[in-house]
Amino acid sequence: MTDQENTEINVTHLARLGRLAIPSSNHASTAQELQNIIAMIDAMQSVDTEGIEPLSHPLDSEQLLRADVVSETDSREAFQNNAPKTEDGYYLVPRVVD
Amino acid sequence: MSAGLEAGTYTSVELTNAHLDDIEQRNTQSNSFITIAREHALAQAKAADAQRANGDATPLTGIPIAHKDIFCTEGLLTTCGSKMLSNFNAPYNSTMVERLNAAGIVTVGKTNMDEFAMGSSNENSFFGPVTNPWDQSKVPGGSSGGSAAAVADGLVACATGTDTGGSIRQPAAFCGITGLKPTYGRISRYGMIAFASSLDQAGPMTRTAEDAGLMLSYMSGFDPRDSTSANREDDWLKAIAHNGIPKLDRPLTIGLPKEYFADLANADVIAAAQAELAKNGHTFREVSLPHTQAAIPTYYVLASAEASTNLSRYDGVRYGHRCENPTSLQDLYERSRSEGFGEEVKRRILTGTYTLSVGYFDAYYIKAQKIRRLISNDFNKVFEEVDLLMTPTSPTPAFGLNEHAQDPVAMYQQDLYTVPTSLAGLPALSMPCGFVNNLPIGMQLIGPAFREDTILAVAAQFQQITDWHQRHPGETA
Numbered sequence: 001m002t003d004q005e006n007t008e009i010n011v012t013h014l015a016r017l018g019r020l021a022i023p024s025s026n027h028a029s030t031a032q033e034l035q036n037i038i039a040m041i042d043a044m045q046s047v048d049t050e051g052i053e054p055l056s057h058p059l060d061s062e063q064l065l066r067a068d069v070v071s072e073t074d075s076r077e078a079f080q081n082n083a084p085k086t087e088d089g090y091y092l093v094p095r096v097v098d
Numbered sequence: 099m100s101a102g103l104e105a106g107t108y109t110s111v112e113l114t115n116a117h118l119d120d121i122e123q124r125n126t127q128s129n130s131f132i133t134i135a136r137e138h139a140l141a142q143a144k145a146a147d148a149q150r151a152n153g154d155a156t157p158l159t160g161i162p163i164a165h166k167d168i169f170c171t172e173g174l175l176t177t178c179g180s181k182m183l184s185n186f187n188a189p190y191n192s193t194m195v196e197r198l199n200a201a202g203i204v205t206v207g208k209t210n211m212d213e214f215a216m217g218s219s220n221e222n223s224f225f226g227p228v229t230n231p232w233d234q235s236k237v238p239g240g241s242s243g244g245s246a247a248a249v250a251d252g253l254v255a256c257a258t259g260t261d262t263g264g265s266i267r268q269p270a271a272f273c274g275i276t277g278l279k280p281t282y283g284r285i286s287r288y289g290m291i292a293f294a295s296s297l298d299q300a301g302p303m304t305r306t307a308e309d310a311g312l313m314l315s316y317m318s319g320f321d322p323r324d325s326t327s328a329n330r331e332d333d334w335l336k337a338i339a340h341n342g343i344p345k346l347d348r349p350l351t352i353g354l355p356k357e358y359f360a361d362l363a364n365a366d367v368i369a370a371a372q373a374e375l376a377k378n379g380h381t382f383r384e385v386s387l388p389h390t391q392a393a394i395p396t397y398y399v400l401a402s403a404e405a406s407t408n409l410s411r412y413d414g415v416r417y418g419h420r421c422e423n424p425t426s427l428q429d430l431y432e433r434s435r436s437e438g439f440g441e442e443v444k445r446r447i448l449t450g451t452y453t454l455s456v457g458y459f460d461a462y463y464i465k466a467q468k469i470r471r472l473i474s475n476d477f478n479k480v481f482e483e484v485d486l487l488m489t490p491t492s493p494t495p496a497f498g499l500n501e502h503a504q505d506p507v508a509m510y511q512q513d514l515y516t517v518p519t520s521l522a523g524l525p526a527l528s529m530p531c532g533f534v535n536n537l538p539i540g541m542q543l544i545g546p547a548f549r550e551d552t553i554l555a556v557a558a559q560f561q562q563i564t565d566w567h568q569r570h571p572g573e574t575a
Contacts (some may be wrong), residue, residue: 004359011448014431014448014451014452014455017455018406018435018444018447018448019410019413019428019431019432019435019450020432020435020436020439020444020447020448021433021434021435021436030448032247032449033445033506034445034449034452034507036507037398037445037449037506037507038449038452038505040394040395040398040510041395041398041399041449041453041462042395043391043392043395044392044395044396044399044465044469045461045465047158047389047392047465047469047472049465049468049469049472052468052471052472053468053471054464054467054468054470054471055467055468055470055471055474056296056467057296057523058282058296058297058470058474058520058521058522058523058524059281059282059283059328059523059547060298061283061326062328063325063572064322064327064329066322070199072426075189075190077434078189079188079191079416079417079531080188082185082186082187082189082364082416082417082418083412083414083415083416083417084417084418084420085420091335091415091416093415093424093427093430094424094425094426094427094430096426096427
């Protein structure tokens, strides 16, 4: 099965959105796995949710706010110790603009 | 252990050395630790002994514990069970680690886990599976499998865990220990690597309810650095260090949700546990949580959606795994992520990406959030007539290594009895209550929001009249 045959799940599109490289030889099996998961998830469509408000915080509490003052110190060096590649305090990536 | 330190029978340095020797010797078989932190632990033990000599000791001062490898620990690797973070040295401590450090605990190491806490068997770890101390051919449960196995094996008395859909309670049940998932917001999420932020909650994994209460009292508290942290003052929680966990002043009405008792392999064990609880005067009532069956699909929509968003931060630029010789920025992102993440993590990122994408958002994400409210309403309604709920923690005892590894959907069903509580943000505890085929069975107590006191009190009562929590692997069950 290729992506074109599977109208439900377009692995190429999803992989691009999720910034994952999935070799084309695995697309059919990946689509099948996702299809199985979506079929399991679709069981929830039968629940009647007419007039129900979505719940995003489990206890419905309100967002806390803090005063707009500096609360963190500069830890650039400590953080950049974990970076794969840095120079002069900058993170290095492949050239984006030629 | 705390009494031995207080009486001067041994020092924390002696105790810590003995623990480290034991862990180093036995970890080759159980694989419950990713990092054994000898130097770090001995420095903390020395400081703990000094703290005690100064008269500043808490009941936790000098006690060796282990942290799930999801908590940032300054100076130690924090891998989250992933190749992506296999070289990550956290530049700061999580708030929870900071609080326990202030109490004087000793961190002997970081425990194994399913990658990014995604799994129910600990088989999804980049560092290999953990075996169940009760039977080496079985899984310890997950995702906090290393913490559960380490406590069950006697390698540490206490470990920390996290629970998104059952990741403290299910491994606690499979390994025959006590595990508490507190109310959402009780323990700060700052410095705890995010999986699904509206569900993630840290908690203690111990042998007894008393120890779980003690750990909770030091782990919890308001944290302005976590915007969902609960800002509350509970007197019973502060008093635990001196008075132990609270006692009940009356018998309770305990609900048995009928949806949790269908097709149960361990029905006899749960019925016997119920009879034990009845000896303390508690009465039981059958109740219904009608939206239970919808919880697994709802959970997988919300958790995967949140995960796909949270895990977008792993880009191979600022920290974590980076692929060799990237040809472009896109190539760097895609190959770093594909090499750094395991199969289950990629599966959930794709699932979350699908349900959040244009055209599906209302049908999946918003629909799931609505069902989440219905599930929460179910609990609120039953807590108008009962004080607590009692259920099995898991539909089966520990299953075999590789038994469900090839079938993610079957694996997801393992969480049927733990996921609804997570969606509702409620506190729940699992503790051992018997054996089936020489494997421990867990019983779950679920309470209203912020009523860990009631849960712990009933658990402590149960542990006074039973000894399931004192059984050790290797002894006859």
